[in-house]
Amino acid sequence: MTNTPLPRSLDPVTNELLPGYLLRLAHRLALPPLDLGHLCGLTTGPIFPARHLVRLDAAQAQEIADICRLHPAEVHALTLAGQAPGYTPLRIDYLGRHQSSVTMANDGWVLTAFSRYCPDCLTDTAQLPGGPVWQGAWRLPHTFLCERHNRLLAWQCPACHAPAFSNGYRSDGRWRPTQLIPAPGQRLNPARCRHRAGSGRASACGQPLDQPTGEHLPRPTPAMTHAHRRLAEAATAGADHEVTSLGQRVSAQSFFNDVRATVSAIRGSWPLACEVFAELGSMDAVTAHVDALRRPHPERTTALGDGRVARTFGHPPADPLPAAALMALTVAILDNPNGHHTLAPLLSALPSTSTAHIRLRQHATHCSPTMTAVLRGVVRLPQKAVGKPALFPQPATHRGRLDPRTIPAVLPEHWTTPLDELDAPRRQLRRDAAIRLVQMATGRSRRSAALYLGIPLGSLHSATVTIRPWQKEPGNAVAYQNALHRVAEIAIADGEGDPRGASAR
Template sequence: MNTTLPRSLDPAPGELLPGYLLRVAHRIGISPLDLAHWCGLPGGTTFPTHHLVRLDDDQAQQTATVCRLGLAEVHGLTLGTQAPSYPPLHPVYLGRHQSHIDMANDGWVFTAFSRYCPDCLADTADLPGGPVWQGSWRLPYTFHCPRHHRLLDWRCPACQAPTFSNGYRVDGRWRPTQLIPSPRSHLHAAQCRHRPGTGRDAPCAHRLDDPSSVTRAPTDAMVHAQQRLAAAAHSAASYGSLGQPTSPQRFLNDVRATTLAICSTWPATAEVFAHAEHLDAVAAHVETLHRAPAERAGPQGDGWLARSVDHPPGDPYQGAALMTLVVQILEDPGGQAVLARVLSRLPSSRAGYRRLRRLAPHCSPGMSAAIGESAQLRRGAVGPPALFPQPPTHQGQLDPESIPNLLPDTWAWPLDELDGPPRQLRRDAAIRLVQMTMGGSRAAAARYLGITPGALQSATVTIRAWQKQPGNAEAYQEALQRIAEIASAAGA
C-alpha cells in the first residue's frame, strides 16, 4: 500500500520506529501490524527486529509515503542513524560484513527488549498516540535517565517480562523476538504487550508510565561512565583509551574487550579490583553467565540477553556496575598494566580467548599492548599448562560425597605449613581429593564439587604459579597424602 494515511504524527526527538508506529496506530485506531503492512515492513505475520537497525530504500520510501514523513525522518527512527559511531551497528564490524539481521542479533544491540524510564513515559503520555520510547534505551550503554536521575527499569512490574520483548512461554521457553510484541493488539503505547500465557491469551496490558515506581539512583561514577560511552557512540573526534589516543570506534571495541576480560576471568578479576564499587552486581551477572543454558533461559532469567560471556547484562543496575568498572579501567593511566594482569588469566583454550583475538586488531594501541603484555605474563608467571598430575591413589578408601568444596580446618591444617595461598590451596586440595578418589580431570572433579568455572580458574592459575617455586610441588603432594589420611580416619 502506498496510500498516505489521512492523519499521522511527527516523530519525537530520539524516538525509534516501534514506538512511533505504536503511537500512529493508536491515534488512527488500527493494529500496529496493519500499519506495518501498509509500510511494507513485516514478513507475513511477524514483525522482524532488524527493521530497527536499518531500513532499505524501498521500505524507507514506502514508510515515508504512508506516514507523511521525509526520508531523513524515517531513517532517523533507526538505531543506525541515532548512534552513528557505535561499531555493532556498522555494516562492517570486526573486519566482517554483516547484514541487518546480524546486527539485530548481536548481543551488544538490545533489539529484543527496551529499558525505560517510567517518569519519561509519564511526561510524554499526553502526546498524540501516547508516550515516547527513546531510542537510546535500546543500547547497552544507557542505564540511567539523566533527566530524572534514576536507573532505568527493564521489566514490567506486573508480569516481569522485559519490556518490548516477546517474553517467554508458560513452559519457560523464550518466544521469537518481534519488533512490536502482540502486533495485532490495540493497546496504548505505554501498555505492556507481553502475552504471559499462550499466543491466544490477551497481552498483560499493564501501564508502564507509572512514575511512582522506585529504583536506585546512579552514582557519580555511573553517570560519568554513561556520558563517556554515549559520547563515543556519537562522536568522530579522537578519544583516549589506556593512556593513548584512538578513535571512538576503537575505544568502544576496547569496552567490549575489557568486558570479556572481566567476565571470563571472574572471580579472579575481583581480586584485582577489590576496591571497586558494586562488585556484587558484576558478580551476579557473571554467575548468570555460568549457569547451564536451560537454567539461564527459564522464566524471568536474563541469561538469554547475554548469550556469551562478553555480552553486557540486561539488568540496568548490573549493566551500570559493569560499564562503570570498564570505563574506570580504560581511563586509568596505569590501566594497561592492570588489564594485562587480568587478561593473563584468560586461558588460551577458552572461547573467550578466541573472541579476544578476533577483537584485538580492531582495538586501540593501548589495548593491543595490554593483550601482548598479557601473553608474556601468561608464559612467565603461569608456566606450562600441565599441573602436577593427581593419580587416583585412594579409590575405595574415601567417600567423594563427604568431601566439601572448601576443606575444613580439621582436615586442612597440613596446608598451613606450606606458606601458600590458603583459600586457593583448600579449594584445590578438595578438587585433588576427589581426583584421588574417583580419578578423572580437574574440571570433572570441580563440577562434582559444585565449583564454578571462574573459581576453578582462579585456583588453577594461583596454585600453578605457586607450585613453580622450588620445593612447593613436592611439599604439596606430601600434605595431600596427610590430608587423605585425616579424611579416611574421619570416615570420609
C-alpha cells in the same frame, strides 16, 4: 500496496525510534501496529521483522515517508543506525565480518531483545499526540540510566515481571524471535506492557509502565553517570570524532572494541577487578550476574532458571544495575592511561580455553593499538591475530555503504585529516588510500582499483614501493587501517549530503 498517504500522521519526536513512532501513530489511528506495518510496506505477514530497527534501505524509507507524510531523512533518523552512527556493533563490517540487519537484530551487543525504559519519561510524554515516547537509546545495551531523572532505567514489567517491550521467552527459557513491536496485532496505549506469556497467543499483559514500579533501586553513582556519558558520546560521534582509551586518542570504533575486550576480561576473571575497584559500588550486582552466567547450561535455559541469561551470555547484562556497575568498571579502566597494567592480571587469569579468551582472539585486531599490545603480550595471541601485515589485503568492508563513483584519484583535503596524522610520505599515502577506498567499496584487486581511478601503473608501483617500508614499521599498518576507516566514514557522510551521491546509491 499503494503509497496513499494516511489521513492523519505524527511528527517524530527527537530520539524516538521507529517502533515507538509506529506505536504512537497506530494508537492515534486506532489501528493494530501490525496493520500499520502492512500499510507502510514493513511486513506482509504476522511477523514484524526487527531488522527495520537497525537500518532501512532507501526504498523502504521513501515508502514510509510517503505513507506517513514525512521526509526520508526523518525516517532514517528513526533507526539505530541514524541515532548512533559511532556505535561499532551497528556497522555492516563489524569485526571484519559482513553482517546483515537480521544478524544485528539478534546480537546482544547491537541492541537488547527488549527495551529498557524510564517510567518518569513515559509519564512526561504521555500527553503527546498518540501517547508516550520510547527513546531510541533505551534499546542500546550500554544505556542503563536516565540522567534527566537521575535514576537507573527499569527493564521489567511490575505486573508480569517479564522484560518490558519484549517478545518474551519460551517455556524452555529461550527468547522468542525479536519483533519490531511485540504483540503487534493488539491495540494498546504505547505505555502498556506488550509481553505475552505462555505460547505467545495469549493477550498482552497490558500493565501501565508509566507509573511508579515500587522498586527501590539505588541512585546512579558518579562513576555510573560518567560511564554512561562516555559511552553515549562515543555512540553518537561522527566519523572524524575521537575519544580517549588507555591514554590515546582513538576512533569511536576502536573505543567500543576496547570496551568489549575489557568487559570480557572483567567477567572472565571475576572477582579480580572487584578487588581493584571496590569503591565504585554495586559490585555485588556484578557478582550475581557472573554467578548466573557460570551456572551449568541446563540451569540457564530451563523454565526454572533465568532464561534471560541465555541471551546475555557474552553481552552486557539485561538488568540495568549490574550493567551500570560493569560499565563503570570498564570505563574506569579505559580512562586510566595506565589501565593496561590493570588489564594484564585480568587477562592472565583467563584460561586459554575460556569463552572470553576465544572472543578476544576474534576481535583483538580491531581494538586500539594499546589494547592490541596488551592482548598480544598477555593472552599470547598468534601474531597473525594481533595486527595487519605490512601490505595487508584490503577487504571490501564498506561494500554497499561507500559508492566508488564518489572516490576521486586525488582525495579532497577534508578527507585526508586522518591520514595527515600519520608520519608517512604524504603524497604517496593519499594515492594509496584512494586505491584502498575503492577496494573497500568494491572488493577489486589493487591493480584493478588503481586503473578504475585512472592511476597509471607506474604511479601505482611508485606508491607501493614508497609505502611498503613505512607500513612495516611497528604499529603503522594498524594505525593506517584505522585511519582508512575514518576516511571512509567521512566519504560516506559526504555522499549522503550530495544529491548526486544519493541518486547513485
